[in-house]
Amino acid sequence: FINRDVLAARQFLEAAKKKDPQLPPVDLLLAKMYFAGGNADAGRISLEKTAVETPDGPDPSILLAEQALAQNRIIEADALYARALELTSKFNGAARRKRNFEIRARAGRASVAQRRKNWDTAVSDLQALLKLDPDNAVAHYRLGQTLFMQTKFQDGYKEFQEAKKKDKNLPDPDVATALMYDQLKVDDKTAKSQQFFDRAMATSKTDPATVTAYAQWLIKQGTQQTLAKAEALLADARKANPSNLNLLILSGVAARMDKKMKPAEDYFVEALGIAPANSDVINQLALLLIEQPDQGKRDRALQFAGMNAQINSRNSDAQITLAWVLYQLGRVADAEQALRQGLNLGNPSPDSSYLVA
Secondary structure (H helix, E strand, C coil), X not given: CCCCXXXXXXXXXXXXXXXXXXXXXXXXXXXXXXXXXXXXXXXXXXXXXXXXXXXXXXXXXXXXXXXXXXXXXXXXXXHHHHHHHHHHHHCCCCHHHHHHHHHHHXXXXXXXHHHCCCHHHHHHHHHHHHHHCCCCHHHHHHHHHHHHHCCXXXXXXXXXXXXXXXXXXXXXXXXXXXXXXXXXXXXXXXXXXXXXXXXXXXXXXXXXXXXXXXXXXXXXXXXXXXXXXXXXXXXHHXXXXXXXXXXXXXXXHHHHHCCCHHHHHHHHHHHHHHCCCCHHHHHHXXXXXXXXXXXXXXXXXXXXXXXXXXXXXXXXXXXXXXXXXXXXXXXXXXXXXXXXXXXXXXXXXXXXXXXXX
């Protein structure tokens, strides 16, 4: 398949299916390959064939639902996940495949419910998922978030603790709690967030994930005092973790907000040395350089933004950043073209939405 010999790939898959009838349908396997290779049209055609030949299989519904959810087609995703769960309940194939179908469908439908703020449905699906897969750390974490939205704070905190036990890469329970209080409309939410960030920092003073989350929250408060505190925390964390990408990026953002252009540029350039193709770093560097009066820096901003838009041609943020840089350089027609492309790709970040406005 990688060598573009689809017929030969099909023959091997058909031979494998004959040897092991429990394998998924051949056209479904091909559809997954097409999707992985970026050929969505061919993937959908293969899925349609799968649905016709195996109408009782949940696979096509789940794959289409996941695509719809990724593209924010929530109504379509909801209907497809419901259909997938219905088909899964009647599925008579391998028990392992049936279990995986239900896990994916429950996880997806919970995502739909969370986006619609239907917390009861989200909790129900996540709890059903965890009965099938009790070691699913992400499901525990999402359940914790949803319980917080129902103001069940102690239950939510316990789920954050369980998630952290099962996956050390997930946020510290105190950090997760602080971030959830920040989202809620409750009295003294700033004080509650501060309380839990203080608890997290007491045990993880230089942990990059903890410091990054706390520094982001401080920057978001929008005062000179909280910005200075964030910069101090980031400086200490960088000493212990000098090559941490997220710390460098956030240090650059904080310096840029504090009008410290040279340090900000240095942080972004250092981050770029660690991750040369990181779209966020290139965007930040381009936006920093275009703000400055020096024409050489403004020209470099265009180089970075243009390179990012080429490397990440399907990324709306890269296209919108290019549009902003072109607009600042007075190239309005080119800026409008890049802006339209970025908007057509959809899902811009909050920063890009601000630039569009």
